[in-house]
Amino acid sequence: MSIKNYLRERFFPHMWCPGCGHGIILNGLLRAVDSLGMQKSEIVMVSGIGCSSRISGYVDFHTLHTIHGRALAFATGVKMSKPKLNLIVTMGDGDALSIGGNHFIHAARRNIDITAIVMNNRIYGMTGGQFSPLSGYGTKATTAPYTNIDHDFDVAELSKASGATFVARTSVYHAQQVSKLIKEAILHKGFSVVEIMSQCPTYFGRKNKMGDAVDMMNYYKDHTTTIGSKAKKENPDLIERGIFVQKELPEYCSEYEKIIGKAMKGRS
């Protein structure tokens, strides 16, 4: 199918700034869905609030645009009530890990079959450039004019520690890998996290003198490497890309099915 087929064209042009990385994620996501040959009606996309979360309006799936930080909690209700559906939850870094941090770790802990995509641009784009929990120490933002003293999370480590059974990371510079990892994540049965480092030239770029969108993408080219690569050993500061965790563990909805079985047996 052509990618256009998955879009709600009547809602274009989109609201993202020129050079915003979020469009590349949209593209990668649709390519992943297309290569899996999935029907549009099999997919429910749930998002929170933010520039990133507007992605749900543009795709022709069942789409649920919720409130800031709570997308995974809504998605849990959808998935538990209709386990057959494929749930893709797209969130900004602030959405997923600041206001939504608690829901994130608990969805991971339950290992519920949801694909969580963290569109990490290291800033609160929608509200105009305040620092996020992923901005990192020493960065600048409209609420960190003297530089940020908050440390960031490693999303992969956090996801792993919380019990996610699929954890991966890449950047929008690596567009092919974006769709490959999303594809793997959708295929995975259990809670999967794909962190995609994206750019916000409008705020993070400008505040931190990162140059334009192309410079920011090149930054991801130069500052990332494949997991366990030689380059990583030589330069431990490089951010690793690839699949960190991929394991089979009982999935939450399947476990709940067993509870129903037990309860029904108890009755008869």
Next chain:
Amino acid sequence: MNEKVRFVQGNEACVEAAIYAGLDFFAGYPITPSTEIAEHLSSRLPGKGGTFIQMEDEIASMCAIIGASLTGNKVMTATSGPGFSLMQESLGYAIMAEIPCVIVNVQRGGPSTGLPTSVSQGDVGQALWGTHGDHAIIALSASNHQDVFAMTIEAFNLAETYRTPVILLLDEVVGHMREKLIIPEDGEIPLVQRLRTSVKGGVDYHPYLPREDGRLPMSDFGGEHRYNVTGLIHDMWGFPSGNPAVAHGLLRHLVDKIWNNVHQIARYKEYYLDDASTVLISYGSSARSALHLVQNRRQRGERLGLLELQTLWPFPASIVRDRCASAKHVVVVEMNMGQIFKAVKMAVNDPGKVFLANRIDGVFITPTDIRNILRLIRGKGV
């Protein structure tokens, strides 16, 4: 033993009614004095093929039931003050996106952690205006277990009829007290099922286009129609819109669908009102004490009557005005600082005759408490 006649807590009566009403999905987080609702449902729901999930907090619980309602289920959560506060943002989402759901608040003393194991009716105002922005809400209450059963079912029925969240305001006394409950036979109490669209798959479906009667047929999310749901102001397809006419139309619709039906939504009980010179108005557990006093005083020939409100919001102002028209005194009995008292004052023709008989110390208001206040009002001293 007859399984239909039970001796239970009010919280259990609520559970039995929810199951009778066809509850499919419950999400919650433990909090006194509502916890028994979650506990009983965790054992009852799976056996019926339904879903029980204990979420990480009340915010998540409210969000999860909204998600599950969208896919076509009858859903509920139960909490108390602190948890109800946490639910306010997503409650507003359910109002905006018009998603049927039932929220039970078994009230305890507040504000904050307050008096966790004591009775209060302090969240009545919050039920009306707890979430931000202009909106309308339905809130019900009940004073005894048979009525808890009936009002729980009403909550589900009204949620489906008006595509809206409905709040059931119970309180610690009703929730924890044990008394007799007779479970009606199947079919005895009518149930409102979800109104689903007749638009076929492949044909443009408008999830937010009201029919002529104001109702909006739904399509199970994840089913044959793909559409967008958002908490932003949206058009008839569910897409965000900044168009002032769309914003105006939607807000009016959200408020009008409730307020234009205030009479259909009003549930109340009347005791000895015909010739009452003093009308007590109460709801929830405090209505028990009010009723006790009324019955007692009637035996002594005093012209006391009781209007028990079961629908608190939208406030049935014209019914209150009418029933109070010929009364000399109107006394609102409640366990807060006058949250319904204010609404009654606004409703009646002569606000000067409205008095408040209340307790706010976590102790259940007794008939004697009310009688003492009546004596004061009548200038007799305590």
